[in-house]
Amino acid sequence: MAAWYDQAIIYQVYPKSFKDSNGDGIGDLTGITEKLDYFTQLGVNTLWLNPIFRSPQVDNGYDVSDFYAIDPQLGTLADFKALIEAAHRRGLRIVLDMVLNHTSDQHPWFQGALQGPKNPYYNYYIWAHGADGQLPNNWGSFFGGSVWTQHPTVADRYYFHLFERRMPDLNWRNPQVRQEMTKVANYWADLGIDGLRLDAFIHLAKADLHQNYPSDGADLVVAEGMFANLPAVQPYLAEFVAGVKANHPDLFILGEAASATVNLAADYTRPAANMADAVISFRYFPTKPRAKRDAVPADYQPQRLDWLAFRQVMTDWQQTLLPPRRLTLYWGNHDMARVATRMGSHRYPQQSAKSLATLMYLQRGLPVLYYGDELGLSNGTLASLAAFGDPTVTAFANAAKAAGWSSERILENVNATHKLTARAPLPWSDDIGHGFSKVAPWLAVSQDGTPVSKQMADPDSVWHHYQQLFALKQTPLFTRGNWQLQNWAPWLYAYTRTLGVETALVVVNISDTRHTVTVPRAWAQAPVQQLTVGTVHQTAAELTLSPWSSAVLTIKKGSK
Ligand code: NOJ
Ligand code: CA
Numbered sequence: 001m002a003a004w005y006d007q008a009i010i011y012q013v014y015p016k017s018f019k020d021s022n023g024d025g026i027g028d029l030t031g032i033t034e035k036l037d038y039f040t041q042l043g044v045n046t047l048w049l050n051p052i053f054r055s056p057q058v059d060n061g062y063d064v065s066d067f068y069a070i071d072p073q074l075g076t077l078a079d080f081k082a083l084i085e086a087a088h089r090r091g092l093r094i095v096l097d098m099v100l101n102h103t104s105d106q107h108p109w110f111q112g113a114l115q116g117p118k119n120p121y122y123n124y125y126i127w128a129h130g131a132d133g134q135l136p137n138n139w140g141s142f143f144g145g146s147v148w149t150q151h152p153t154v155a156d157r158y159y160f161h162l163f164e165r166r167m168p169d170l171n172w173r174n175p176q177v178r179q180e181m182t183k184v185a186n187y188w189a190d191l192g193i194d195g196l197r198l199d200a201f202i203h204l205a206k207a208d209l210h211q212n213y214p215s216d217g218a219d220l221v222v223a224e225g226m227f228a229n230l231p232a233v234q235p236y237l238a239e240f241v242a243g244v245k246a247n248h249p250d251l252f253i254l255g256e257a258a259s260a261t262v263n264l265a266a267d268y269t270r271p272a273a274n275m276a277d278a279v280i281s282f283r284y285f286p287t288k289p290r291a292k293r294d295a296v297p298a299d300y301q302p303q304r305l306d307w308l309a310f311r312q313v314m315t316d317w318q319q320t321l322l323p324p325r326r327l328t329l330y331w332g333n334h335d336m337a338r339v340a341t342r343m344g345s346h347r348y349p350q351q352s353a354k355s356l357a358t359l360m361y362l363q364r365g366l367p368v369l370y371y372g373d374e375l376g377l378s379n380g381t382l383a384s385l386a387a388f389g390d391p392t393v394t395a396f397a398n399a400a401k402a403a404g405w406s407s408e409r410i411l412e413n414v415n416a417t418h419k420l421t422a423r424a425p426l427p428w429s430d431d432i433g434h435g436f437s438k439v440a441p442w443l444a445v446s447q448d449g450t451p452v453s454k455q456m457a458d459p460d461s462v463w464h465h466y467q468q469l470f471a472l473k474q475t476p477l478f479t480r481g482n483w484q485l486q487n488w489a490p491w492l493y494a495y496t497r498t499l500g501v502e503t504a505l506v507v508v509n510i511s512d513t514r515h516t517v518t519v520p521r522a523w524a525q526a527p528v529q530q531l532t533v534g535t536v537h538q539t540a541a542e543l544t545l546s547p548w549s550s551a552v553l554t555i556k557k558g559s560k
Pocket of ligand 2 (some may be wrong): 021023024025026027028073
């Protein structure tokens with residue numbers, strides 16, 4: 001049976017950077033409410049908000065200290081209820097980010113746990129002994145350093161954190177933890193939200209803690225095999241989802257499955273298994289292999305997409321996640337550099353922004369758009385490495401310096417690749433503070449890019465392209481039609497969508513050069529051309545595409 005989210009076009013709102021309503025430089029819930037018409041004008045129908053729960057903001061809200069309270073920087077519960085009500089009035093759905101894997105170290109549970117094994121919350125977290133000042137194992141954290149941090153007063157006792165040390169992991173082996181998290185989800189679902197984006201759910205299960213991971217001689221290694229996608233994740237997820245869907249069967253469960261392969265994604269979205277309705281995997285973007293002798297680590301050097309491998313990835317996902325399974329379509333999010341910076345053309349920024357959007361979102365799947373990408377924004381810049389406040393940046397800079405890189409080059413590379421410079425306040429207008437806030441914003445990222453007001457007034461803008469694209473996406477052919485790659489030339493990304501007698505061909509020139517390709521006759525003569533970017537010229541047997549151009553050609557069976 002079709003669910004409402006089969007039609008979802010999801011806009012990811014980074015609340016702190018979207019719109020400041022009360023002049024403190026931080027985007028907030030009322031700011032989102034004030035801008036609800038913006039979403040309907042653009043043509044999206046679902047908002048995913050990054051975490052809004054009370055948090056010390058060590059990781060911008062992913063470190064939750066109270067799952068039942070709105071963070072005061074973002075507003076109040078009354079503001080949130082007003083947002084839901086106003087959103088629903090406009091037919092907009094709200095998806096909240098639910099952090100299942102960890103809490104803040106300031107959460108009362110963790111504060112209790114620190115009291116020692118007799119405290120009822122001790123077993124809410126993961127503890128190990130590290131005899132003689134040795135860490136319990138060699139597993140490295142995603143945020144740099146070990147996954148282990150010593151108890152503040154008890155020597156040899158360590159707690160586990162996959163992310164920042166102030167974000168201790170919850171112990172999902174403990175049934176009480178599982179019940180508590182289900183309770184949290186039901187609380188928000190009872191308030192009327194429409195879905196949950198499950199943060200880092202693939203990490204809920206951990207392997208036996210008393211083993212090292214093969215490390216190639218390094219002291220610490222990010223031990224994915226020990227804490228990602230273990231089999232026990234699935235029953236945990238199923239129990240949680242069943243516990244919420246029992247009361248809220250229409251709740252949309254969007255899982256963040258960063259390192260999930262397509263087969264795992266198929267497992268997590270098994271129909272009727274009560275797990276995820278769709279997942280977001282970071283495996284969509286294979287990059288070209290690096291030069292073997294590069295002494296500088298890859299993390300903050302721009303990597304080029306391997307288009308050949310990308311075609312294969314898209315094909316695998318399209319062919320494996322067949323209906324009733326769903327897939328998500330996205331180019332970016334708050335954890336990566338912006339698509340314009342990673343993928344866009346320096347010579348053709350406008351065309352590439354538009355054509356990349358067409359390429360991705362007209363495929364079969366649920367579009368997820370990262371705020372600001374509808375303007376073609378690129379990563380902003382921070383003025384110094386210190387401004388990133390990120391130990392992994394320091395480590396990178398040290399290695400790059402040792403390899404002879406200049407400070408300017410290091411900063412430029414970090415600005416172009418870091419997640420923080422992709423989180424700049426949204427430029428609404430050319431007014432003071434870009435119409436985002438009257439005061440200096442919480443994040444000192446400077447960002448150039450044409451603001452919303454100008455783009456909405458310009459029919460040729462990236463924004464208008466998105467508007468037309470989403471209107472087309474809502475038609476049955478592009479929501480339900482099947483997908484087939486057309487592998488005609490390396491510079492061309494082309495696919496067809498078919499539903500009944502109708503077929504559309506989407507063609508995108510992914511290069512800075514004009515090209516011609518020979519195509520099956522029907523396509524060269526296809527009568528209708530829509531959503532054209534640049535020029536796509538049709539002759540009897542060929543298509544000629546200007547640099548970074550794209551178009552949708554539609555034929556009905558029976559027409560020539
Ligand atoms: C994934 C989120 O997308 C990321 O921003 C966050 O830092 C980690 N999970 C930890 O919650
Ligand atoms: Ca504010």
